[in-house]
Amino acid sequence: MALSAEKQLEMLRTMQTIRRFEERASEDYIGGAIYGVVHCYIGEEAVATGICSALNIDDRIISTHRGHGHCIAKGADLNRMMAELYGRATGYCKGKGGSMHIADFSIGMLGANGIVAGGIPIVTGAGLAAQLEGKGQVAVSFFGDGASNAGPFHESINIASAWKLPMIYVCENNLWSADTEAKGTLALEDIAARAAGYGIPGVIVDGNDVLAVNEVAEAAIARARAGEGPSLIECKTYRQRTHTERKEAIDNRPAEQVAAWMERDPIKLFAADLIEREVMTEEDWKKMEEEIAQEVLDAVKFAEESPFPDPEEALVDVFAE
Numbered sequence: 001m002a003l004s005a006e007k008q009l010e011m012l013r014t015m016q017t018i019r020r021f022e023e024r025a026s027e028d029y030i031g032g033a034i035y036g037v038v039h040c041y042i043g044e045e046a047v048a049t050g051i052c053s054a055l056n057i058d059d060r061i062i063s064t065h066r067g068h069g070h071c072i073a074k075g076a077d078l079n080r081m082m083a084e085l086y087g088r089a090t091g092y093c094k095g096k097g098g099s100m101h102i103a104d105f106s107i108g109m110l111g112a113n114g115i116v117a118g119g120i121p122i123v124t125g126a127g128l129a130a131q132l133e134g135k136g137q138v139a140v141s142f143f144g145d146g147a148s149n150a151g152p153f154h155e156s157i158n159i160a161s162a163w164k165l166p167m168i169y170v171c172e173n174n175l176w177s178a179d180t181e182a183k184g185t186l187a188l189e190d191i192a193a194r195a196a197g198y199g200i201p202g203v204i205v206d207g208n209d210v211l212a213v214n215e216v217a218e219a220a221i222a223r224a225r226a227g228e229g230p231s232l233i234e235c236k237t238y239r240q241r242t243h244t245e246r247k248e249a250i251d252n253r254p255a256e257q258v259a260a261w262m263e264r265d266p267i268k269l270f271a272a273d274l275i276e277r278e279v280m281t282e283e284d285w286k287k288m289e290e291e292i293a294q295e296v297l298d299a300v301k302f303a304e305e306s307p308f309p310d311p312e313e314a315l316v317d318v319f320a321e
């Protein structure tokens, strides 16, 4: 079914919000106002947006160490996200978690996770819960190419297939795991091919094409809601930034590879497509960019004006010592 103009514009807005939020987060991390590590999703926005725009608010997702995009696409509050990055008491984890621990159960965002592949079994549990609850919800696991080599991925996908859990496993294959090229550690060219070993569908999609991602998501979600079990979607994409934001831009990826993927920027491609199809005008796009820039400035202001957590509360909500 063709998406409405409104829905497509909403998707562009989500992608640009992720981009602008992270550009500012990177600046403030390098400038020293943000603590902890920041992993940017810039370049991969079409994946989270294409998938989450096919979900309902009560469907559940889990994210990774590169989690801002998934949070924003699922509807998280920018003020509380920015405050968390700034370590303030008004943040999602009261300023004690930072970039890799943002969660918002009220919108089905079960959390980012600093442990590579650590989120996959957790959200598979949410898939089991959805099956037991019987209300037709689905659960989505986002993870990287590196995570797809780890045991928790294989254990989770196996049991999800055996029990026909309403799961969608979304691999964001950005060709690199930190500074290691994915092809050096993958036994196969395509991660989607691993689905065959678990008796489920595995599809490859252009992860820089938000409409293509949305289309395959719709099919996988419909299958999961119908009780037919999980699917694996491999999104071929690329991160435009270094693995983490860095003061010195050390990047061991070939410059031609980076340049080629910059040409395929998912936001520029989608905005140009919407203008060409007359879904919006150049002016509409400029206005949308300005509105989003202002929302990010407002989030920064909210964070800056928020207090740091009280030192007396250092051990409150801490479950491990």
Ligand SMILES: Cc1ncc(C[n+]2csc(CCOP(=O)(O)OP(=O)(O)O)c2C)c(N)n1
Pocket: 065, 066, 114, 115, 116, 117, 143, 144, 145, 146, 147, 148, 172, 174, 176, 177, 178, 243
């Ligand atoms: C269990 C575990 N091993 C190693 C690390 C260190 N580490 C953090 S991110 C990362 C690379 C992950 O690559 P991938 O899953 O492809 O995700 P991407 O960073 O490309 O989005 C590694 C090795 C970790 N956080 N957790």
